[in-house]
Amino acid sequence: MLSEGWQMDVNGKLTGTTVMVVDDMEVNRYAMGTVLSRAGHRVVPVATGGEALAELDARLRKGTLPDVALVDVGLPDMSGFDLCRLFKERPHTAGMPVVHFSAAAVAPVNRCQGLDAGSEAYLKVPAEPLEIEAVVRAAVRNARLRADDRALVRRLTLLSETIVTIQAARSLNELADAAAEGVARLTGNPAAVFVLDQDDRLHRGLSRDRIPVALPDESADRTVATLLRRLARGQAGVQLTTVPAQLWPTGFFRPGVDHDARLALAPTQDSRATVCLASPARGIRRVGLEGEALLAQLAQATALAAEPLLMYQVERHVALTFQHSFLPQPHRLPDLPGLDVAVRYVPASRQTEIGGDFYAALRTDEGVLTAVGDVVGHSLEAATIMVEIRHALRAYAVDESDPAVLAERLDRMLQRYHSDVTATACLALVTPDTGRVRIANAGHIPPLLIRGDGDADYAKAAGPLLGVGLPHPEPTELFLDPGDRLLMVTDGLIETRGTDLTASMEQLRAAASGSLPGLDALCDTLLACFGHEREDDIAMLALRLG
Template sequence: MNQTEGSPEPAEDTTVLVVDDAPASRYAIGAVLRRAGHQVVPAASAGEALIELDTRQRAGALPDVALVDIGLPDMSGYDLCRRIKEVPLTAGIPVVHFSAKPVGPGDRTRGLDAGADAYFTVPAEPEEIQAVVRAAVRGARFRTTAEAKAGRLSLLAEAVLAVQAARCPQELATAAAAGAARISGGPAVAFVSGPDGELMVGTSRRRASTALPDTSAAEEVVRLSERLMAGRSGVQSTVVPSPMWPPGYFRAGQSESARLMVACGSDTRPPVCVAVPTYAVGAGGAGDESGRLLGRLVHAAALAAEPLLMYEVERNIALTLQHSFLPKRLPEMPGTDVMVRYVPASRHTEIGGDFYAAIATPDGVLVGVGDVVGHSLDAATVMVEIRHALRAYCVDESDPRVLVERLDRMLQRYHPQATATVCLALIEPATGRTRIANAGHIPPLIIGDGDARYCGASGPLLGVGLDHPEPTELKITKDERLLMVTDGLIETRGIDLGVSMEHLRQVTAEASADLGALCDTLLSCFGHERADDIALLALRLTEEPGSPA
């Protein structure tokens, strides 16, 4: 069809459903639309139109617009419009009502209220019919585009929240890969370097984590990312042809070209890299919509990596500090056998202030465990000070109550914002006499042959300045074991501590008499992926105690 100057551009190839029970009218409207380049699907009734829509819905080829006569034989055009709009998959089809009979404003209002987009009266000029169809299709496509863009922005927002919620570099890599996969609609992989140079690789669910390329391939990707960022800032993007991209990152055993998005949180940090196959974003990369959204995601991931990497450095310092002051092997304690264990919290949680101590004094063996309230490098530092202060006080004092009171005053003076729990026990190996002072801590367990009981010692925690009661006295035998733990071993969010303590008592009652086996059993039973540090100390007498003097 020739176009005259000033006429509208030819309509894009669209499909129009024409629903009219009058054959002549249906033919005339169809002819006008076909001349304008549209494909026409005729229907003589509402029922026939609904069957046609259902068939095309299953085939994924719904019409772009529906022209519906108001006066259909089986139901009104208004009701047909409502039926179309009630189904989610067809609700986006614009509906244009028409009628050969004169109608008033009320009839037009009924059509709009039913969900229709426009109305015209037949006979109508071909230009009017074509213009109405173009406008309806243009509006529907605009809405579809806007909805799709809003959906992609929603996916980006969810992905950014996920990377910001990551608790460690590995979680960050996994979250970045999962977000990139949702945005691009294909597989994705992300690379994040840890503070010690360890490389974290995250893959999306669209790509199984098994049979990934080896470490050297990942290191090559990082080197490529570093070269891409050299002397640059912001988000950098490039296409890596399949011969240069390690096969297997997107689909097992297959070599594919990759779109690489790279960003750095600062000049001193390694880059964060996200890669997707080029078919998922197109060759335009950052120039297309998906590429721009992926760029924003990788930038957010790079910013999120900054505090995570700083925290990992702090955590490693705190762990080094704790391990240096909590030796795995203790000095020989006359008349006793002492076994200790220390397990830091799960990698994605903060470092705590748990500690243990075993000190030989003129009055016997002093053992204890404690926990500084809080999770940070500060908590670990206060833990070290408490442990040093305890050793210093034991030079001329071994009474557990006196030691607890001195530690209390030390905290109030030098760390007024800090609090801690501690349990100390002074054991006379020759007699088995045991004196226990407990400052807000889980009381020790006395474990016998097939039985275990808490000693019942209690008192206020350190740092609050309250009076501490006299030590609890008891006597242990060679067949019994003294167990002291920090709450990190058993405390679980949502479970009453009393329930967890009873579970611990039952497990220890049935555990091996060997101290090492006892500690290993407890860690095996309770110590997986804990949110807090764990300190254990187990003691038994090596000689049968005699009668008190």
């Protein structure tokens, strides 16, 4: 790209460039400067290599480096070739083109030395003004092309890095954040990215360089959603458009500042959702047509990366509908004489994960059967099989109460109908009149018994997973006293990647023993301690004698 000071005259010649002339002879500097000034260039004359380096340092602080340097070969403090090497060794001046000149005869081998040092050309003076101007013009144009190529390579690298990041996103909001950061790096300006999904919900991401105050409110989001619906109507392919500042909400790019917004919109393949990349229009203009083309590519890549997340979102909604429909809510638990029960269910915080966790509380001929379990895997299938297990358990419990027998029947059901699926479950049969509890544990976290005095310990109950076809041991037996509480949870409450499950279970035991009395207090305390941003669903059931 041409710098702001460069211009073209009617003959297509570059004017307005800044040329540094380095020559220890004042008369030569004057002559060269006169020729260049008459051609419309700004001239910076210096006498020595040391003065040239000092001048560049001063201009670097102001951001006004020369566009080209004409350097005499024979300087008093260093050769012009050495000065050129020093220019090229410095990162901020390495791209500045250098033209060597000399009034004395220079052997071809010395001219080659200048080219090896990084100069663009060699000029024998005195020279015709047209020749001097042509050499300067060629040097500046070549430098411009190289700078453009480097900028393009840099942007292509940024584009590739951003695409890798957005493809690894696990939610639409995470995707929008990653894409916004990529737009900001490509354009050098704050950016916002929006995904308008098939249910007209707007998912937003902002680049990190935006000042983190005065975030846009819901009204701003509604305005953007309305704009996107209007712009995306009938759209095919990527669309680049500018929205005037009076129509674009204030604050998405810089708090309290109005901007014309340059948008790159891309629909998903089914056209049910729209991705929008937004940045200040003035900043987009600075990156030029190539930059806009890369922005369009990023919009398309973001739309492609959004498609599986949108599919997961639909699948997650269906799965949660299954879970909430088939898991009895606390106010809809069956009447369980002699027993108080509290339950909790918390979906995974990761929006793309769908679990198969469940709980159950059933009246049987011999008492109350409680259960928690977890189908291995995260998918709509896992949620569906969870529903099957709950229904099977309800059916088996009509004429059977022994938890070990029930575990074996569930095991056979999985082997026959879902041979590639396993599940964990813990079943407890409670006799309220006597406080007797019989526990069958199929690969699950054992129940935690919290005594009335606050002492807590896990029941010594273990057994194989459901679905593997191994025999289940006789139930473990314990007795509840008035005031005792029995807690059954799925591992989503405490399991953390990189942390030993035994250590997490000990933390759970300590938290439960220190909780306030009551079932709701116990459940709420544990969710407050462990239930934030979990990667798996949480099912929890707590009981005590009524």
